[in-house]
Amino acid sequence: MSVPTERRRGPRRALTEDEILDAALGLLDEGGQDAASVRGIAARVGVAPNAVYTYFPDKAAVVRALVERLLGEVDHDVFTDRGRPWRERVEALALELRSRLSAHPGAVGLVVGGPMDGPHALALNEHLLHLLADAGLGPTEAARASYLLIVYVFGSIALEVADVHEAGPLPPETERVAARDRAFAATPADAFPRSSAAAPTMARFISTDQYLWGLRRVLDGIAARVG
């Protein structure tokens, strides 16, 4: 009888890179931005800290791999359907990215803070470029528009998550929206929020409504260049 699970070449490989990434993401989800230490990861998979370095050359490589995995999780089908109008496809992409990333707030900083030059990131960029070419944009304007959209999507997610150092997931959207409304709403119905007290932060805790509103303004601006 042979060994049921296939081994690679050397001795048994007790760990896998995926286990390590699972542990890192788990720590990030539970403890926020800085919770994924090498020692913590190793402890979570039940191994000495150095064992991690068998699979990744350094911590940055772990982070890169994790970012790639997160970006690889986005469902490309929803926006590669060339039968749908291009604006709908962009909105689908934007919503998909937002929901994927805000599921792991602690990891958002790592995604945005890195070079985003892995295969999945590039594939995403390429799909977006094709999409904008479908819309009728020339190569230069497509590149610029894709940059603009990337900035909006990642920028808004990054800003939203920026001041949530605490552990755990974001508060539910209903509560976030309520907080934002409390912050921005002027006291008289038609008044303009003039005091700092009325707008306590520059940009935080936005709703999906507001996210889509901004995205649509961007799309309006881009659409005007199509003709």
Added chain:
Amino acid sequence: MSVPTERRRGPRRALTEDEILDAALGLLDEGGQDAASVRGIAARVGVAPNAVYTYFPDKAAVVRALVERLLGEVDHDVFTDRGRPWRERVEALALELRSRLSAHPGAVGLVVGGPMDGPHALALNEHLLHLLADAGLGPTEAARASYLLIVYVFGSIALEVADVHEAGPLPPETERVAARDRAFAATPADAFPRSSAAAPTMARFISTDQYLWGLRRVLDGIAARVG
């Protein structure tokens, strides 16, 4: 003869908070994102590491104060002139912020990564809200538009700086643009950049031209809501 420099109450105050912030910013400029350690700051002002804690409760407070100082350096006059068209004023604000922040790439991550809830940040937000009210937007749309603009300005700067972990200032814009063009330019003149090799990162090293292009698309989208 009396002491020329005025003292507060206690013994001589050899350090000032500004000296500490100068040191922190200097380290950030020379060493990038993570170069501003408490120990490094203290060494640079010639003092034991703990002395810093006389002026700031913890490192986060140092960072907050530094962010506030950077945001306080933006020249408000260029965009509070209500005589100029509102789009011009937004562009002036966007360019001012970009030039101020990209002068200190190592500090950008700290600005964007924090809550941005200091007095200067709030004042900036308020000015932007007023500006958009001048443009004719109602309170809700002004808040949403200001959020959109903030996301664009800070998001693009953050993404641009994200993969420059190395020390020193950004390369000069001419070189950055050349790198970007090399990256995005399709090999045949009219071809569309399809390969990942042709677009090696999602969004990096953009020119002022491209920055303004994106900003103007955003402004187009906002302007369409004014009527």
Added chain:
DNA sequence: ACCTTACCTGTACACCGTACAGAGTATGTA
């Protein structure tokens, strides 16, 4: 039965933020 290869551990180093106790000095008050 070797030898090679790859996994994993123990130990160690330099650095980080920062808490605690105390030394030193300039000031306000008697």
Added chain:
DNA sequence: TACATACTCTGTACGGTGTACAGGTAAGGT
């Protein structure tokens, strides 16, 4: 003038971080 007070700054120390180095151990292939 003398003292008490208030404040700045230092020495030391603790627990945390990333990771380099040397070895031990177990599973192949031959």
